[in-house]
Amino acid sequence: MRAFQVTSHTQPPAIADAKEPVPQEGEVLLSIAACGLNFADLLMAKGTYQDTPNPPFTLGMEVCGTVIAQGQGVSSPTIGTRVAVFGGQGGLSERGVFPADLCTPVPDDMPAEAAAGFMVAYGTSHLALARRAKLQAGETLLVLGAAGGVGLTAVEVGKAMGARVIAVARGQKKLKAAQEAGADHLIDCDADDVKEAVKALGGADVVYDPVGGDLFKAALGACNREARIIVIGFASGDVPPIPANILLVKNISVIGFYWGGYLKFNPSALTDSLTELMTWYTEGRLRPHISHVLPLDQAAEALDLLRTRKSIGKVVVTP
Structure with a gap:
């Protein structure tokens, strides 16, 4: 079978011939219909992601596929079931093995491309806003990078939870996408003073930040008292220092959030969240x-769309 593999962190990933995996105890083998890409895939290719496997390995963290074989002890999902699963790797391949207990059935009317790009982006926003930030109806949510893969979902999930949403993105095309996702107010970070624009709108109660860098600093300056800032990632490449004196004076909380980390200490939080999100869908x-x-032949180009920030929403590869 074909797979898009990392053989060395000093060489770009490439299509390779790989041996078809055999499901072990507790695993299922999927025929992969679609794989959603994430910024973390870029980091894994370079070896800088916190959960990077040792090479060689196949990129692709989240997939939608059909169960074609079961390992020992697996009774569900049954063969022929269409499922979505976050496996952390192995998705950019024609077939792959994944833990059966992490598989979530996909609604019949949900295209594979949508299901494959659903878990990390929507799961991140849902758990971050509901579980960690405890976003309340009527609060003001500030979403940075609001046209990215997770940013757009944060706009949608925030609106579904009853928040007033301020979207920050680069350029009118991306801001339009955020508006269509439900944003109430739009700020162009290339043309506007983000800090002053947010303050003019009454400030932020919750900040969703997958960007870091200067936008984190601007958002911090526009926070209301008792605001919560959720640190999702650093797409800007800049991990900002956090001035503790400002946190103290304004009673601000900075909350770290790593969606994939729940796989190790509370996987049911992920599956419960995903089940609720599938219902919302x-x-x-x-x-x-x-x-x-x-x-799959254009997986390198797909990753480059993330690297150059030319995508709006999710990029999906169909093996």
Whole structure:
């Protein structure tokens, strides 16, 4: 079978011939229909992600596929079931093995491309806002990088939870996508003073930050008292220092959030969240935005769309 593999952190990943995996105890073998890409895939290729496997390994953290074989002790999901699963690796391949207890059935009316790009982005926003920040209806949510893979979902989830959403993105095309996802107010970080624009709108009660760098600093300056800042990632490449004196004076909380970390200490939090989100999808409350869909032969180009920030929403590869 073909797989898009990392053989060395000093060489770019490439298509390789790989041996078909055999499901072990507690695992299922999937025929992979679609794989959603994430910024973490770029970090894994360079060896800088916190959970990077030793080479060689296949990139691709989240997939949608059909169960074609079961390992010992697996009774569910059954063969023929279409599922979504976050495996951390192995998704950019024609077939792959994944833990059965992490698989979530996919609604019949949900395209594979939507399901594959659903878990990390929506799961991150849902758990971060509901569990960690405890976002309340009527509060003001400031979303940085609001047109990215997770940013757009934070806008949607925040609106679904009853928040007033301020979206920050670069350029009118990306801001339009955020507006269509439900943002109440739009700020162009290339043209506007983000700190002053947010303050003019009454300040932020919760900040969702997958960007870091100067935008983190601007958001911190626009926080209301008792605001919560959720640190999602550092797409800017800049990990900002946090001035503790400002946190103290304004009673601000900075909250770290790593969605994949729950796999190790509380996987049921992920599966419960995903089950609720699938219900929201069937109810029409969520509309996944797929920016690009490319075949496995163009996996390198798909990753480059993330690297150069040319995508709006999710990039998906279909093995």
